[in-house]
Structure formats: C-alpha cells, structure tokens
Amino acid sequence: MPGLKSKPPLIPYLLLKLFLPKSDSEYLLGDYNDIYESIYHNKGRLSSDLWYWKHSFLAVPGFLLNSFYWGITMFKNYLVIAFRYLLKEKGYTFFNIAGLSIAITCSLILFLWVQNEFSYDSSIKDSDNIYRIVQKLEHAGSKNKIARSQIPLIPAIKSDFPEVIGACRFFQFNQKFEINKNKVNAAGGFIDPDFLDMFSVEFLSGDKNNCLNNPHDILITETLARKLFRNETALGKVIELDRENHFTITGVLKDYPINSHISFDYLMPFEILFVWGVPKDAWKSVNNPIYSYIKTDKPIEAASFNLKIENIVNEKTDRQNTKLFIQPLNDIYLHSDFRGDYAGLGNIEYVYISMIMGIFILGIACFNFLNLSSSKIIGRTKEIGVRKVIGALRRNLIIQYLTETYIIVFISFIISLGLIIFYLPEFNSLIGKSLYIDLKNNLLLLLVLIFFPILLGLLAGFYPSFILSSFNPSSILSGTSKTKISGSPMKKVIVITQFTLAISICIGMIVMYQQFDYIQNKWLGFNKEALMWFEVSQEMKSNFDVFKNEVTKDPSIENASLSSHLLTDVTHIMGQIDWEGKEEDSEFEINCLLVDENFIPTLDMKLKDGRNFSKEHTSDLENSVILNETALKLMNLSDPLNKKIGYHSNDLNIVGIVEDFHFKPLQSAIEPMVLVYSEEEELYMYVRINPNNILSSVEKIEEIWAKVFPNTIYDPQFLDSEISAMYSNEEKMKNIFQAFTLISILISCFGLFGLASFMAEKKTKEIGIRKAVGASTLEIVYMLTKQFALWVITANLIAIPVSYYVMSEWLNSFEYRIDISITIFILTGISTLLIALGTVAYQTIKAARVNPIESLKYE
Amino acid sequence: MKFLTRQEELVLLTIYQLKGCSYLVKIREHLIENTGKEWSISSVYVPLDRLHKAGILSTTVGKPTGKRGGKAIKYYEITKFGLKSLAELKAINDTMWKGVTNIITEG
Secondary structure, eight states, X not given: OTTOSSOOOHHHHHHHHHHSOGGGHHHHHHHHHHHHHHHHHHHOHHHHHHHHHHHHHHHHHHHHHHHHHHHHHHHHHHHHHHHHHHHHSHHHHHHHHHHHHHHHHHHHHHHHHHHHHHTTTTTSTTGGGEEXXXXXXXXXXEEEEEOOOOTTHHHHHHHHOTTEEEEEEEEEOOEEEEETTEXXXXXXXXXXXXXXXXXXXXXXXXXXTSSSSSTTEEEEEHHHHHHHHTTSOOTTXXXXXXXXXXXEEEEEEOOOOSSSSOOOSEEEETHHHHHTTOOTTOOSOOOSOEEEEEEESSOOOHHHHHHHHHHHHHHHHTOSOOEEEEEEHHHHHHHOOOBTOOTTOOOHHHHHHHHHHHHHHHHHXXXXXXXXXXXXHGGGXXXXXXXXXHTOOHHHHHHHHHHHHHHHHHHHHXXXXXXXXXXXXXXXXXXXXXXXXXXXXXXXXXXXXXXXXXXXXXXXXXXXXXXXHTOOHHHHHTTOOOOSSTTOHHHHHHHHHHHHHXXXXXXXXXXXXXXXXXXXXXXXXXXXXXXXXXEOOHHHHHTHHHHHHHHHTSTTEEEEEEESSOTTOOOOEEOSEEETTOOTTOOOOEEEEEEOTTHHHHHTOOEEEEOOOOTTSTTOTXXXXXXXXXXXXXXXXXXOTTOXXXXXXXXXXXXXXXXXXXXXXXXXXXXXXXEEEOSSSOOEEEEEEOGGGHHHHXXXXXXXXXXXXXXXXXXXXXXXXXXXXXXXXXXXXXXXXXXXXXXXXXXXXXXHHHHHHHHHHHTHHHHHHHHHHTOOHHHHHHHHHHHHHHHHHHHHHHHHHHHHHHHHHHHTTOSSOOOOOHHHXXXXXXXXXXHHHHHHHHHHHHHXXXXXXXXXXXX | OOOOOHHHHHHHHHHHHHTSOOBHHHHXXXXXXXXXXXXXXXXXXXXXXXXXXXXXXXXXXXXXXXXXXXOOOEEEEEOHHHHHHHXXXXXXXXXXXXXXXXXXXXX
C-alpha cells in the first residue's frame, strides 16, 4: 500500500477483503489503515497488529449480517413485485401454474410407480446370488421359453453341486381352507425348507428351523391368521383343507412384502405332495407351476452351469436337446418373458414407456412456460429499461425474473402435492398397486422433491431471464429497439415440438387402444362368454355325470365338461409322437389337452372334419384323439381320419379335426394341439350357461352342487376374467396412457391459448392499421390463425412417421395384430388442427373485432 | 413510522455533534469516548449504511490521503430529511424523558 509506513497483517487483511461490502470496501479498508497507523504511531507495531487482528475478526459478523439484511430486503422487494405482476397477468399466471402442476403431478406419480417397479424383490437378502432355473422347450414350429421346472430337478442339483448353498422349489397353488364353517381363499404354495432363508421370510412365531418337519405342517401369514382365527393365537391350531386333510400351524409369518414376485398367505412342505401321490421322479413333465430356485455362495458362470444341469436332465430323460438356464432373481419381475410364469409380473418395456411419458409431459409443460414467459417479455421492455436506468445490474434483473419463475414453480409444486395426495388412491386402484408417499424411508423421493423444483425453475426460467436482462435501456426507452423475440425461430420450434409430442402420444394411445380392444374381443376359436370353470375334486370326478344331467335340465344351463387344463394355462406336452410320414429322428412336442366328450360342444368349438369323441364308440376312450388344424398341417396327413398316431407304445386313432383355437395369449401364434379322450387327470370342469341370466344360473348350480358334491366347496369362476387377466398389464397401461394423452393435449392447449393471446396483443397495432385500411374481420382472423395452423400441420407431419414407426415395432410383438390405418392419422391431424384453432379462435376473434381507433390511439 | 435503533440514533447524534468532517474513524472515536463502550468497526458502519440507505445521511467521497494507504475517505452529512427525523426523535425523547431527573436519588 503506497504511503503507509507499515503494512497491516496479511491474514486479517484478506479476511476483510472477503467480507467487506463491495460498495464501501475501499473506504472501510482506508478506515482500518487510518486507525492502524495511529496506534502504530502511538504504541508500536505489536499493539497495532493486535488491534488489527482483533477488530477485523470482530467486525466480520456485523458485515455479514448487514449483507444478509440487504439481501433479504431486496428479496422481499422482488417477491412483492413478482406477486404484483403475476396477479396482474392472471391469464398468463393461471395457464403456467395449471400446466406445470398437472405435469408435475403426472411425473411424480409416474416416478413413484417406476420406483415401485424397480423395488421388487429388494427385501430378499443376497439376491445377487439367487437364480431361478428356467428352460426352453423346442417343439413343432415354435420355441417355448418356460418358467416352470421338473419336480426332481432341485433335489438332484442340491446333492451334486458344491457351489450351490441353497436350493428350493415353489409349487404355486391356491387353496380354500375351512375353519368353523368359515371358508377362506388363500394363495400360496408348497416349498422346500431352504425357501424360508433364501427368500428372507420373517417369522412372528414358531421355530424357523423346525417348522416343516411333518408333511402336515403349515405356515400362515398374520393376515390369514386373522381371517381364520380373529384375535386368537394361530400357532398350534389345526385347519382343514378338506375332510381328509388337517394341517397344524407351526409358524405364523409376517406378511410377505407386496413388492415381491412371489406372494403367499400360506406355505406347506413339498413332502405333502408326495403323500398325496404326486410322483417324485417325474422328469419329463413340466405341467405344474413349480419354480426352482438356487442360491450360490458367489456369482457363477452361467454357460457352464447351464450345461451341467442340462446334462442331468438329459441323462434322466434320455434326450439330447434339453435347454436349461439360470435366470438371476432380480431379473424375474421385470425381465421375464416365459410361458407358465407367475401372474402379475411387470414388464420393463412399460417401465421405460412410463419414464419417457413422464419426461415428455414435463417437456411439454416446460415448453409452455418458456413460450408464455418469452411472449410476455415484449410488454416488459419499458420496465426493464427503467430498472436499468435506476441502477439495476444485469445480475439483479436475472434474480428478479428467476424469483418470478420460482414463485410459479413453487405454487405449482404445492398444488401438485395436493393433487397427488388426493388422487393417489384412485390411481392405485387403477393400476392395482399401493403406492404411497413415505418421506422418512424414501430418501430418493425426498431428494427429488427438493431438487426437482430447483432444476425446473432453472430450466424454465433461465432463458427468459437472460434475454430480459440483456436489453439496452436507452434504445428501449427511446422506442427504437428491435425486439427479436416476436417471430423468433425459438418460439416456432417450441410450439411445434410441443404439439409433436402431444400428437405422438395421442396416435400411440389410439393404436394401443385399438390393439387391446381387438385382443379382448377377437374370436378365440371358442366361446368365452358366460363360461364357468371349477377346480375338480375327487368327489366331483366320481359324480360328474349325475351333476351334468341335473344341471342341464335347467334351460339356462347348457353344458358341462371335464378337462385336464384351464384353457389359458395349457402346459401339457406330448413328446415322442409318431405319425405316418413323419421324418425319421425328428423330435416334436405337441400341446396336449385331455378332455371328455362334452368338451367341444361346451366350449362351442367347431369341428372341421370328422366327429367328436363319443361314449357310443366304445373304443374311443383312451384311444382317440382330435387334432387342431395346426397339428394337422404339421403332420401333413392328407386323409387324417382314422389314421393312427403313435404315442409311446400306443396307437391312437384320429377321429376328428377341430378348428384352431387360442390357448395362449395373442402374442403368440397358435401351436399344434392334440385333444385326447380320457378320463384320467381331469382337473377342471367347465359349465356353459346362458349369458342372459347369469346370476340365477349361478345360484341354481349352487343348489345342485350342494346335493351332488356335498363335500366340495362351491367356488364359481368365469373364464373370461382369466382371459382378461392375461392382459391385465396391457389393460392397465391402456388406462394410464388414455389419461396421460388427454393431459398432454390439455397442457399443449394451455400453452397455445397463452401464446395466442400474446400474439393478438402484439399485433393490435397491425390489426388496427389493417382494419383502418379496410380489411374485414374475417380476413384478420384468417391472417392470425394461419400461422398457428401452419405450426400444427408441421407438428403432425413430423409426428406421423415417427409414431407410425414406433407403433409398428410395438405391434410386431403381437402375433395377432391390427393394421395401423390411415384414418387414425387423418383423424388425429384434423382434430388437433380443430382443437388448436378453437383454442386460438377466441383470442383472435376478440383481437380482430377491436375498433382500430382504440389500437391506433397512441400513435 | 420506523424507529431508529439505539446504535443508529447514537451515530446520528454523533454526526450532528461533530458538525462536519464526520467519517467513520472520527465517529467511532467520539462514540467510544462518550458512551464508554467498545465499538467495532462494523457496529459503526452498519448504522451508517442503514441511515444512508434510509435517506437520513448523505455521503461525499474525499481525496485519498497518504495516511490511509491511498484509500479515499467517505464523509457523512445529515440531510434535510435527516434533520427532520432528528427533530422528531428529540420530540419523542423529550416527551418520554419528561420529569426523569434524578433517577439515582429516587427509590
């Protein structure tokens, strides 16, 4: 420092430089030097240094508080001004807030849903080392990836592989329990003991290590316990499955987390199945919903392990072509694409679609905001000019306009949170999940709630603030500034992008809706309306004929039949079939359904050739088959009737050909199928009733049931709900998509409305002149709307090819699909045009009607 | 109507007493002498700043002197509005302090 006899100590000096208010820092530093020198002069170096140290540190809090005080005061000022402005421009504010809050609500809900999907099976410890064993069966023209496994597979693996530290099966089976005449449905299954540890099952009572020793032990969850026993202790009690089977409760479990791919109310030991006569060594069949899981001590190399377990199966079944592979547990919920899998699995594709939808909707709202605020800028150039002249720095202006933005974002957020809390229950029932907001445990959500508005405000606000603050005050105030914003390409791009997004979503939704509608209503080759089904007990098998005779006496009950499988769940496959003309050494496995003579008539299937099974042909039973058309095509028999197909050592007589029917979801093609006339293995009964009087028919059947099957619980179900359940995922997505399409169009229209009002405002002068010169109202309206129409048309032109491509790709995953017709595009194009023009019309007509005197008054 | 804080009031009175040539160092000296309390630089500066922003004081910048290592001095003066505020302040004080003479001898 020039002129000073001695320099003050460095550190406090730097401190002062840091904290002194910029405007007065020079003077204050001078004041410090002044005093420093005086003391130095009077009392020497040490005293002055000490003083300097002391007073620099002492002063800092005061300076900080002062800056803070002024900061707050300025901020209060910004808030007041921002509120005043927002209240003045009610339309602008309303559309901004409305659009933003709807978009934020949607994206937050989608976020919760996506987070929930990804959280499945997270309660399972060491899930990285747990795998499910799945297989690929190749037969007759199609490859089947199947999630189920053979019964003896897990025991074989458990003994032979050191790297496997846990192995278990889960045989999914729903039961009806009866306690004190109280009938309760329970989901669950049969397990091996390793299941409890592998799947982190928690016990409320009972001994984890000793609970499934006896085949008649059972574990139940707390909810089931409450249903059966109210408030009494369940442990140790006995419950009935049916007259012969009593089970002792050896443990009560905590309810298993909903976000798991397995769910159960009860668990029974696998052993009980063998007590009931299920063969222990059935290596060849994968009919039952048995899922095999293994746990390893460290991650294993898939290819070699797969080979090893394939060899086991090949050995035991005398085949070469078994294909087994291990599927990581964490992949099961979202990435499974198997036949015979659990119901209610999710789909990673839909997760991605939702994420994209959320981002799209947010994008639309942000574009809205950008457009609306940049439109308003024109009207504020004078204000900015004046502020700059008074002394506002660019920085201050940016802060001011960001404050405005943040107020809007903040209010929108509050409204969204309110909307979410209000609508979440309804959304939950729409998609069948239970999403909830739990900030204490959901750290990610908390972070999102904090950072999302901050980012949103920056995103939406930074562009207008920058533009605003860059104006040159003198040119504004003198009226000579050229405002570049008005026709700026940015605005065009924003509006067009917004509409492209909305139109794409709209087209996508229409196509999806049509496809799902098609699937739900397509003729399946059999009549699924008013078709009841029941699980068959031993008693039912023995008395079936009596039942059928009684039941069909009633005119509203048409027919009844027994079969081995539910039509939606056919997994019985016949291997090693021979027929005339079959290529040597080629292996085929054909779907097989065991039925009685009533099957084809009950299900209303059409025989194309030959005849149905019949009791009159005494040789039919156990000796006859009916092929479907696809099977016939596969076997390539020219004159199939009365030819034989060989199955193991038996010869079976082909007595008829039935028209193809769908027994798998419409995503897959119809496969070859053999109907075998049999009275073994009948597990399901179908009853066809007249659709006009369903309720009374159900009651009548119940009466007859009580007489003929007194020991079996009457549990009527309808086949069409099973079929819809196959598409429940799609149905849910359809609903969600419908809602979000409307929302994105709504938000886009908000933006358009605001934009239109701005444009009309801006052009008042031009309109005034044109009217004065003689233009009619109609001509003015045309002039104003032409621009908007052009934008909407451009958006359509972009959206159409893009959505066509994307939707075609999606439709390809369905074997049976609709064609995307041109009418969709034409319809969407015209509707969007009409909606846009309608939105804009109000503003433009109002503007065109204005008396030119009013608009030109100030010139 | 906003009251001045005690510090602001004292600083304002000091400037009045100094009758010209009031800058931070001098004001601070006067305050320390007459109130008997230790004033840090910021505790003088902050009231000065507030009074200035409130329009009670006006500032002039003087020439840099060698003594301060080349930094200029900021001088503070009371504005017309400031004098009015001061008068109001005095009126309030007189009213409120009326009759308060010998506090120590009473009770």
